[in-house]
Amino acid sequence: MNGAHDMGGVxxxxxxxxxxxxxxxxxxxxxxxxVFALTLACGMLGKWNIDMSRHARERQAPTxxxxxxxxxxxxxxxxxxxVEAGLVSTSELESGKMETATSGIxxxxxxxxxxxxxxxxxxxxxxxxxxxxxxxxxxxxxxxxHAGHTRIPRYARGRVGTVDHYNGVHVFADANAFGRRExxxxxxxxxxxxxxxxxxxxxxxxxxxxxxxxxxxxx
Amino acid sequence: MPHDGHDxxxxxxxxxxxxxxxxxxxxxxGLVDPEALDEIVETYETKVGPQRGAKVVARAWSDxxxxxxxxxxxxxxxVDMGYEGRQGEHMRVVENTATxxxxxxxxxxSCYPWPVLGLPPVWYKSAPYRSRAVIDPRxxxxxxxxxxxxxxxxxxxxxxxxxxxxxxxxxxxxxxxCSLEQLEQLVSRNSMIGVELARTPEQAGxx
Numbered sequence: 001m002n003g004a005h006d007m008g009g010v011x012x013x014x015x016x017x018x019x020x021x022x023x024x025x026x027x028x029x030x031x032x033x034x035v036f037a038l039t040l041a042c043g044m045l046g047k048w049n050i051d052m053s054r055h056a057r058e059r060q061a062p063t064x065x066x067x068x069x070x071x072x073x074x075x076x077x078x079x080x081x082x083v084e085a086g087l088v089s090t091s092e093l094e095s096g097k098m099e100t101a102t103s104g105i106x107x108x109x110x111x112x113x114x115x116x117x118x119x120x121x122x123x124x125x126x127x128x129x130x131x132x133x134x135x136x137x138x139x140x141x142x143x144x145x146h147a148g149h150t151r152i153p154r155y156a157r158g159r160v161g162t163v164d165h166y167n168g169v170h171v172f173a174d175a176n177a178f179g180r181r182e183x184x185x186x187x188x189x190x191x192x193x194x195x196x197x198x199x200x201x202x203x204x205x206x207x208x209x210x211x212x213x214x215x216x217x218x219x
Numbered sequence: 220m221p222h223d224g225h226d227x228x229x230x231x232x233x234x235x236x237x238x239x240x241x242x243x244x245x246x247x248x249g250l251v252d253p254e255a256l257d258e259i260v261e262t263y264e265t266k267v268g269p270q271r272g273a274k275v276v277a278r279a280w281s282d283x284x285x286x287x288x289x290x291x292x293x294x295x296x297x298v299d300m301g302y303e304g305r306q307g308e309h310m311r312v313v314e315n316t317a318t319x320x321x322x323x324x325x326x327x328x329s330c331y332p333w334p335v336l337g338l339p340p341v342w343y344k345s346a347p348y349r350s351r352a353v354i355d356p357r358x359x360x361x362x363x364x365x366x367x368x369x370x371x372x373x374x375x376x377x378x379x380x381x382x383x384x385x386x387x388x389x390x391x392x393x394x395x396x397c398s399l400e401q402l403e404q405l406v407s408r409n410s411m412i413g414v415e416l417a418r419t420p421e422q423a424g425x426x
Contacts, residue, residue, distance in 0.1 A: 008326030008377060010350040016362050018342035021408055026264055026338055031235040034242045036263075036338075037256040040305075045250065050381075054328055070329070070344045075238065087250055096240035102248045113255035117262055120308040123381040151379040153326050155353065167309075167382055186380055197354055205373040207353050210380035 001147045002154060004062035009155040009197070032071040039078050044108045044116050047085040051177035055149040056080040123171040125183035131213065133187060137163045138219040141189070141211065149177030152215050156207075160219045161191040164208060172212050184212040268337035269408035271302050272385060275335060276411065277402035279312075280390040290314055293385065297335060307334030307383055313376060314387040315413070320367050322360070322375045322413035323384040324352035330378035332385050336408055343412065353377055363414040386410065388417040401425050 027033050057077040082088040092099050143158040151173045165188035172184045193205040245251045279286040289296040293310035313321040326349045331339040342348050351359050356373045376384045388410040404423045409415040
């Protein structure tokens, strides 16, 4: 979807103003800690996947997305997912009071949480699919503006790049965001700065992004 | 957020109170275990952080065989050092050279290699960085005080899949006699994102 999350190339946000590396705290307010931990812990219930999480955040109205801080957006995401999964009702969220007890759900304990963090969630799939493109091929990114989830940044749509690396068959994020675990060949595609941005001062600079085969057509 | 039933003239509750209420609700409903929440926070506050990435880089600078494995299969080489898990399931290490400088961003969200760098700094997740890194990488580098020669090409890696990128900075000159521990001190987090170069021994206070 063409949301406010798709920021590559947007102008006017001003300077980065990075905090010094040596002194920046991991969390900038106490409430950020539980937002972070609740997001990961609820994710461990297995009711949604990481692409559904991303999509829950990016579905905010663009004005909200831009006005919210990072962990405010995470809070929005977790509340959206909890309600959509039927784990929490909107009135429970509003009141903070439990109305319906949960059944059939086991929340991971400390040791299980540690194991889940250490295991992560690999996305490679052992499927017998022959990749359509080979390294060095010129490919054009499809020009799509569907309202669902996609990992094609807007700045790359319709642009021509070169296949630089084959990453193997991976879970296709665009479908996974809707609960469909499909595997497709994934490639790293490199674009020249001039292909993306016209005539930048350093035309030999490049931007490389990972895209799945359904994102690409021969150029 | 799902529609919360608030009249829009009513000011929203303080966010800290809203988070506390959500946490209590989820604990009461048995959807989260408080000890698991502690485990998650402690993992990233005390165990996982950029000191791990610095060990990977320092070893690559000192051990050509490891460096070759790291560039060939970043995932395996990093797992062999004991660093694995969430947001590092698939790793690719990209090497800075005399002619190429690498810079990592996630324009769509905040993808970042947690097992080797920890959680990302605020600036990495910010709109200014996410928007500019791809269209104006040299301006971004300049803001971090990093200037490159005209013969150095910038390659920006926009993290759009579950593959996470780690920059292998160039080993600074004059470090031939540094120990592995001293080399680790030269490897800033920012150098592994690519917005800065590795520190010189002077900058790191190493005689």
